[in-house]
Amino acid sequence: MRILRNLVFLCCITAVLVRYLPAQTYAVGADISFLAKCEKDGAVFKENGQPSDVLAMLREHHYNWVRLRVFHDPSVDGDKLPNDLAYTIALAQRAKAQNFHLLLSIHYADGWADPGKQPTPAAWRELKHKQLVQQVFEYSRDVIGSMARAGVMPDMVQVGNEVTAGMLWPDGKLPNNWDNFADLLQAGIRGIDAGRGPFRMPRIMIHIERSGDYDAATWFFDNLIAHHVRFDLIGLSYYPFWHGSIAKLRGNLHDLALRYRRPIIVVETASNWTSMAAAEKKYDFAESPAGQRAFLQAVDAAVRAVPYGLGQGVFWWEPAAEGPLRGRSFFDENGNVLPVISAFDDTSGR
Structure with missing residues (x-):
């Protein structure tokens, strides 16, 4: 009996540790989805005045994750974005x-x-709900299968992007269509599982943008859990000019961790190194190169402070970008790298 009691005790302790200990190395990440397009357009990125590979620069400054987006068929979208599957695999x-x-x-x-928009792909717009669910399953399976065969199996997958208001509108639009939305998410997760072959199942992230709004975030995740959608991580976008102060972010991260006991990643963040629209709003950090670096360090500190080690990473959105997005990238108008890239060079005190 003593042996049995000891085994039960050890099992209970193990369950607690599995629940609370981080399941991965802290993610220092960047969404580099525009990088190859920028290079094709002739952009040159430099460090210490010399042209350099952006990925090599990020690696040198302690980045260990990249994030890439994939669109269903960007050739039919008016913005003519590059992020189809072949482009994404090459960058991966x-x-x-x-x-x-x-x-x-x-x-x-x-x-x-x-x-603000979750448009259904043009090829699927005439489908009924059950047909749409099947397409989401097959598409997810085929995307993951293609990446696995190319040797770039993702370690983590987002099913949808900033899905606070659902996805694949109008079928999965919230708040009215929770059942449909849950069906679509579950189809995506099943498709990822079906496509992975012999590889480990990627961790599944559900990503919303309400990083400073506890009520909206809990409304979303409470409903998600009530609809039995199984996921591993909470992803949040945090842009100070839309989502409020660092203090609001810090409080929301803390409270969401206590409520859900799941890992949380700030999977998109950025701020400006030059004066942009954010100058018209209350803002914790100067729109300057030094202010941009201080901002990223503050976001990182907020995530690392999340209870139980559940704050598991920060991703900058598009460090290499062109046009209007250049003002929040890691590079100035001449392609020279800015101080923000060194934000993680010393994390010993954080």
């Missing part, structure tokens, strides 16, 4: 060659999907 191969972990963001759209 470059990242894997430099030993980055990979987070794949499947948008389930031909172009941008976010809280």
